[in-house]
Every structure is written in C-alpha cells, then in structure tokens.
Amino acid sequence: MSNFKKIVPFVLPYKKYAYLNIFFNVLYALFSTLSFMALIPMMQVLFDQTKRNTVEPVWEGISHAKGYIENYLSYFITSTTDIYGVGRTLSIMVFGIISIFLLKNLFDYLAMFFITFLRNGILKDMRNAMYKKTLELPLAFFSEKRKGDTISRIAADVNEVQTSFLSILELIVKEPLTIIFTIIAMLTISVQLTLFVFIFIPVSGYIISLIGKQLKKQSTKAQQEQGIFLSTIEETLGGLKVVKGYNSENYFNKIFQESTQRFFNLSNSIGNRQNLASPVSEFMGIMVIAILLWYGGHMVLIEKTLNGASFIAYMGLAYNILTPAKSISKASYAIKRGNAAAERILEILEQENPITSKIDAIEKNSFDNKIHLENINFKYEDDSVLKDFSLEVKKGQTVALVGQSGSGKSTIANLLTRFYDVNEGIISIDGIDIKDLNLQSLRALMGLVTQDSILFNDTIKANISLGKLDASDEEIIEALKIANAYEFVNDLPLGIHTNIGDSGNKLSGGQKQRLSIARAVLKNPPIMILDEATSALDTESEKLVQIALENMMQNRTSIVIAHRLSTIQKADLIVVLKKGRIVEQGNHEQLIALNGTYHKLVSMQSFDS
Secondary structure, three states: OOHHHEEEOOHHHHHHEEEHHHHHHHHHHHHHHHHHHOHHHHHHHHOOOOOOOOOOOOOOOHHHHHHHHHHHHHHHHHHHHHHHHHHHHHHHHHHHHHOOOOOOOOOOHHHOOOOOOOHHHHHHHHHHHHHHHHHHHHHHHOOOHHHHHHHHHHHHHHHHHHHHHHHHHHHHHHHHHHHHHHHHHHHHHHHHHHHOOOOOOOHHHHHHHHHOOOHHHHHHHHHHHHHHHHHHHHHHHHOOOHHHHOHHHHHHHHHHHHHHHHHHHHHHHHHHHHHHHHHHHHHHHHHHHHHHHHHHHHHHHHHHHOOHHHHHHHHHHHHHHHHHHHHHHHHHHHHHHHHHHHHHHHHOOOOOOOOOOOOOEEOOOOOOOOOEEEEEEEEEOOOOEEEEEEEEEEOOOEEEEEEOOOHHHHHHHHOOOOOOOOOOOEEOOOOOHHHHHHHHHHOOEEEEOOOOOOOOOOOOHHHHHHHOOOHHHHHHHHHHHHHHHHHHHHHHOOOOEOOOOOOOOOOOOOOOHHHHHHHHHHHHHOOEEEEOOOOOOOOHHHHHHHHHHHHHHHHOOOEEEEOOHHHHHOOOOEEEEEEEEEEEEOHHHHHHHHHOOHHHHHHHHHHHH
C-alpha cells in the first residue's frame, strides 16, 4: 500500500467527492441490509405468523432497541389489520419494501456519480504531472528509456492506477460496510446460526487469496511488454522510409508480433486468474449457504428455535454477503495490478532531476561580455567525451567548432544549454557560473538550430512562434524573410497558417531547416548555437540555408558546430577538436598555414567535392 499512499496527493483536490462517495456508500450498505430485514414482517403477514400485540410499546433505551422494533411492528400490523383489514397491511408492507429498494439503488447511483469526478480528476492530474515531469527531466534520462515505454506509463499505467483507486474505495467502504451491516442483522436474527457461518468464511477467504499471489509480478511484466510494442510502433512510424527502403517490413512485423504474443500470453494468464476469483468465491459462498440450509432447517423444523419467516430473510442476508465478497476479491486483484502500474508511474514522478534552477538562482536578461568554458571534463556514463577543455567566446564573435564525428562538438552545445551538466570545470556567462543562473533565463539567452529540423504537427505560425508566443503575423513574416523562407511559405495555400504535417513531412529538408532558423530569429537571442545546421542538406538547399544563417548571425555571438568546413571560413575563431581535446585554433588562414589537422580536413572535403 506504500505506493498508493504516494498517490494520495492526487486525491486531495477531489476529497469532497471522496467524502460524498463514502457517505452514500454508507447509506447504500444500510439500506441494502434493511431491504432484506423488511421481508420478515411481510412474510409474517403472508403466513399469518404475526404475534398479536394491541399495546403500543414504550421506548426504554438503545439496549432494548431490538425488542422495541419487534413489538412496534407487531403492534402496527395488529392495529392496521384490525381496522383496515389484511389487504391494507400488505399494501403498506409492499410500499415500504419498494421505497427501501428505491433508496438503496438511488444511494448506489449517487455514490458512483460522485466517484466518477474523483476517478477522472485523478486521471487528468496524474497524466498532467507525468507529462510535466517528462518535459522537466534531462535528456540523459530518456537516452536510456524507450519512448513507447514512457507513452505506455502516461496512458495505460495511469489509467490502471485510477481504476484501482476506485477498487480501494469499494474495498474499504462500500463492500465491507455492506458485510458488517448484514452480519449485524444476521446476529439480531440468530447468534447461533451466525457463529456457525463464521467457522467456514475464513476457509473460503484463504482459498480465494491463493489465486492472486502471482498477479502483481505478471502485471508488471505485461505493462513492460506493452511499453515494448508501443516503442516498436513509434520507431516504425518514425523510420518508415528506412523500413520500406530496405524491404524490412517482415523483420519489423516479426518483432511486433513476438511482443504482442508475449503480451497475449501474459494477459491470458492475468485474466484467467482474475476470472477464477468470481466463480471460486461464489462456489465457496454457495457451500456456506448449503451448510446454512442444513443447520438452519434443523433449527426451524426440529429445534423450533427460529421461525420460518426469519430464516428465509436470514438466507437472503447470507446471500447478500456473497456479492460484496466477490467484489472485494476482484478489487484486491485490481489493486495488485494497480500497484504494479503505480510503481512504474512513481519511477518517473520520483525521478530526481539534477538539472534544475537553484532556489536563489540569478535572473540574467542580457549577454554583455563573454562565455568562458574552463577546464571542462565530461563523459556520457563511462565514455569520456571532453578532457580538460577550455575556450573563451567574446561577445560578437563567431566561433566555429570542427573535428571528426565523436570529437565532442555537439556535446559543447548540450553543455552550454545545460541539457547536461559538466562533470568537472565551470561554464560561465559574464563571469557567472551557468549553474547559478535561472535555467529559463539561461536558455532565453540562446537560440538553437540543430542538424535535425525539429518541427511539430501544427501550422507554420505555431512552429515559428515557439520562439515568441505573442508574436504578430508581421513579426513572423519578417523572421521568415531573414531566414530566406518567406518565398516558399507565401506560395503555400494558407501561407503561415498551413499545417506542415507530422515532423514537417510536407516540406523538404531545406525548407524545414529554414523554418527552424526563422524560429530562432524570432526568438532574437544574443547567443546563437548552430549544431551542424547544414550537414543534412543538398548543395542548393545548403546555399539558401547558409544565406539565412549569415543573415541571422549578424550582430550576434555565434557558436557554430560545423561538418562542412566551407560554411565556417569567415568565422573569427575556428577551434579544431580531436577526441575531446583542442588540437588547433585560429582563423581559417592561420590554420591552413599550420598545415595540420584542419588543413587535412579541408583537403579531404575539397577532394570529396
């Protein structure tokens, strides 16, 4: 139950609905019991077993309540029958029973009515919390996780937990109270018979509990498997061109079918265990009823210690315990499933986020002097990427980082934006350690254009205005012009209001990249980071994008991570990296004159051209 205690904060905003549900469940349990007790006087009238009582009883306190109720009922039946006849008495009895059953069902509906708000409220808030946490967690967390598994946790596991919460409310309120009130009523009819029943109930309860022992373990496996096949779907849709281009449909189909087969087997095992709970609990209940019939019949027919009407009502009460007992056994299995889901949700919600703003973080709204990277060491898990790296970028400079793949160029962009934190060393802006800066104000100082044009399934306007949410159409158009993108946008049917499809797949690579640049232009940050912004483009697109980049970089501090060296020859400083270390730095002419690593890279690319 410790996992569910951690979920309780999600219930608190909706506690009024929980209280109303409990209140109406109490009334339901009470009237559920009264509906059977009301049959006793009815049957006594039918079988003419009512004790004649012409004297109205006097209330003598709670300790004599049972005797008072019995005497008052017999007095009411006697006096009504004597004055109006037995037909009127029966009509009153029938009306009373109908009223009790009506109220019982009304209270049941109201209990479920209020719990609906509680369930859906928990569902909404948990999904919101999971999504918010997903946005907050560092990139490193998701580099080790499948995307589909995270989607499964936000969708399926959250749904499982809120369903289980409903089961808990039933488990602790509605069904137990129904059983308690029913047992109290059974004790008022016959203590001896009720004690006899209780010899057999623990035995049946133990047998039912054996069924659900492996349920939590299997549920965890099923939820993990669901994450696997959702990941397969997500990866397949993202790489559909590769799948089709390499005729790999059968391979991916096989992977998906193997995952769904494992899920099928686990789901069957879980479902069959749950399905077994209901018939087993009902069979054990009928066994108790059969024993009751034998022992109770002995009391009615031979010992004459119980009248027939009371025994029939008693049997109804005994059967009234079966339904809540079955519900409790089902709910206990649901809780085991929900507990497994809660563990997976809490793994994300309780995940510590090492990259956050300090409590007393500094708000910085301008870049005035320089960026300084001092003795930086960084590694992804066990792979060392940067070693004793130092660099100074002055305001207004364009600094290019070049080197072979894996030399650590893109890592520097990730560290500057605090997508990752350095292991050793300091990165400072205007002399302030970026760890001391408010994270949002740090990222507000920077514009980022990556190799992969990350666009969303929305309009061009919505994609570009991420850089400035309150931007006017005129500002967006101006940004498009600077990014050399207005011409093709203007030719689209709806202009900036055109939807560009999933990941911008309605556009070419060059067009997507120019929209990414327009987004950075609109944000208008003092520092621009370009992470291999032209490496994935053809020559014609590269020229258009390069013009856009040069327009954007005017009067800004720019850090350019370049694969194509032709794009960075005008840079103020070119830094050459090899295996995480700086091996050369200077401008283009100086580095060519050195006849070293940079010269070799330029020669190779010229030869390739």
